[in-house]
Amino acid sequence: MDNATASVYGGTCPVIRHFEALSAIPRSSGHERAASDFVAKFARDRGYEALQDETFNLIIRKPATPGYEHAPTVIVQGHLDMVGEKNEGVVHDFLRDPIRLRVEGDFMTAAGTTLGGDDGLAVAYAMALLDAGDAEHPALEIVLTTEEETSMKGARKLDVGQLTGRRMINLDSDREGILYVSSAGGARVYHTVPVAWTDAAGAGARRRLRIAGLVGGHSGDDIVHERANACELLGRVLNGLRARMPYGLAGVRGGLASNAIPREAEALLYVPEERLAEAERITAEWAAIFKTEYELVDPGIRVSLEPAAALGEDGSRMFTEETKRTAVDSLLLVPSGVMRMDKAIPGLPRTSTNVGVVATGEDGIRFESATRSSLRSELDAVVSRMEALARALGCDFASGDYYPGWPYRSSSRLRDVFLDVYAREYGKPMEVKAVHAGIECGILADRLPGLDAVSYGPDLYDIHTPDERFRISSVERTWHYLLQVLRALGAEQNI
Template sequence: MSKVGKLSGLKPERVFYYFEELTRIPRCSNEEKMVSDYLKGVGLNLGLEVIQDEVFNIVIKKPGTRGYENKPTVVLQGHMDMVCEKADDVDFDFSKDSINIAVEGDYIVAEETTLGADNGIAVAMCLAILESKDIAHPPLEVLVTTNEETGLTGAAELDPKHISGRTLINIDSEEEGTILVSCAGGERNIITIPLKWEGLEEGKASFILRISGLLGGHSGMEIDKGRGNSIKILGRVLNKINEELDFELASVDGGSKSNAIPRLALAKIATNKNDIEKLKKIVDNISNEIKLELATSDKDVSITLEKIDSLESAFTKEITNNIITALMLIPSGIQSMSQDIIGLIESSNNLGVLKTYEDKVTIECAMRSSVGSLKSNIAIQLKLIAQAINAHWLSTSAYPAWEYKKDSYIREVFKKSYKELYNKELEVAAIHAGLECGLFKEKFGEIDMVSFGPNMKGVHAPGESLSISSTERTFELLKKVLENI
């Protein structure tokens, strides 16, 4: 029997039942064992073949329904992890707390945290199909991967012997009425600045410089919105202070995920007591400039100084200058637009995480590009910046682009099915965000893929929401595709 929950009565009923179940299970990236075990249990309880590998990827296999037993196997794919972000003033522990969901009109919303619709709704749809006895479909392999959001390592470490299907439907897109047939490749770059500390004179006035109130968002899907990057703003404010008065810097921190546009950034600074008013004036002036610049995209941006107890030590002046130089010079945002596909972002870099440790400061970026040479060029820029400030540079978590396939059977089935259901043409598009499809192409060789999904808003940021009616229509499309195959 279904549990009575906040989503009870919504249609498709079993999709939303499983989606609500997932909101109760911790599943941040790199912390997926609990949700992986849950999926394994569901599959076994349904009497199906289940594979759980060493990195907690799940494969559940279901035979085709009557008349479809001998059709080619289709892979339904999504990822189980989610971006775990919360509002700055909210007491919430993603390792144990259930996500607080609400129904607001046509949307399921998590106002104070991320919702996990990216990509929990894919998992919920797959589970609903696996348990159904009346949805026509060919043999299915449901593949649910781990750690998609911070490195695609689940897909990268998947043993291809577990998957026999060579038609794959990725349910990790966020715009109804569009199927994706190509995506950007990407990688993470990390700059590490070794720290040197020095003691501070007594009597210095110490402050926390805080950048907050930004919307943030997905660094692929929403990089074109012109939203403010809290780390870049922090670098700009620190540079202005550095130009106009003598100050000390003791820490810099911002962002939490390299693939999320950072919403919050902090620095601990100190200055002479007779420079306090000058410091406040500098911050007020640049705050007014930035608020004017972001009046449309981030109207609630806030830049504040908060008095704290006197700091005892700070970075040396050389290190302070190196950090400011890096934050000012690292490119962030759109770097090029496609000349072949109107409106498609070709390459970008997101300065996503800034963190101070006892012996180092790290700066982590997520770059994306549909052109490999442009991705390499951004990496070279970051490497040269690191060399110029005597820092260490590392490239990691690279994944390939998914290139457009000229002849695609599954693409044509989707177009036919959408037309039959809604008497409209299905849009075929490419996306700047990274998808696991590029890795699957590299791993499986000849494989026919599309990506689709229901309407979502604000993914990777608190307030993320999922359209109820769009989910129902998207699920109907998936069922029609499986029937038409």
């Protein structure tokens, strides 16, 4: 099934029905106003107070069910924005077009784009709670933030003085049966290569070097899988070419978001006519190398050299040799991947960085990275190394949008309730884990002293990629589980 606006879901779970309605509204990071207005109206139409600030954050209050008025208030939190990624050849404008939803067996996915389950499902759970007249729960403060996927600006700008709750359920996790209780902090890092241009007349045949077919993924959750980064591979091929033959370079680009592992990257080359066959052989050699290196984690990698129009240029100019050298060196040297694993928690990265975007502009080639660590000292060390690299290459450097990690809380009544209810409902123990991704619990815990928080969610796969999908039955089960948790929290009187 495939439809942009009509329902493709035949079930009764209110969460998925609200998700379908939300998916008709474009809501990429930085463009959440329409979605925020939609949810605010939804709440007000049902008689609830909805506060909207200048960044389009929402705080919505739903009073306690009668008999639960003396239980501690619970914050239910998620974010309104989503990452916009699409497959090659897919026509979709993330600022104007609705997500075209599909149901494939027990999964909901999208037609060639990201689905927006991260974190549209949290918004849908919140809407379902607002609409559930028979739910039993303590007083709720529903907090929906903006720009989580880029700068976490919403969480940083939120007026926390409006919140009375000190128990928070974050709904930005992606695996049923796993309760997350700690997360990494992070920052954005920007490395910019100054660009100087020269005449491309007589430089050779124009060719597009393209890296495609990669799996990609979330730069926090999926970085541990050591999947290929298309920008990094592009640098290796360009370096391999310059070691064996001359060529001109007129542009490089790859990736769409710093917190997504790039699946595609490309460069515009000028290759001497008499060396075209050689360039094609070298490209084929690199394709074989990558196939061997990434056989188990990224088997679909493609490397091609083909005739091409200019990458946003008129085709009459290319980089100077100095700019070309610095651009290729930067693609090779700006780090990407896991820097250090956490020895205390098997399988958890402690520090990583990801080059998520490379873009050529008139005056510079901008590299944007998402750097993460559960230790501020290691985060600062990686940022300092990247600054030193930029300085050594003669490039500009900037960093910002720092957000704190979310430390583990040794004593948590909220965690205990989640575990108890899960064991009762599922007949088995729940896993408790830390996550390398950055979630807003860290910022809000830093700003709300004493906050007791957990993060939970249904099965959601391949987020930040066009293969993103969620398991419908898991969303349905998680809705029932959430209601049981809130009922148990409501039954507690001032604990």
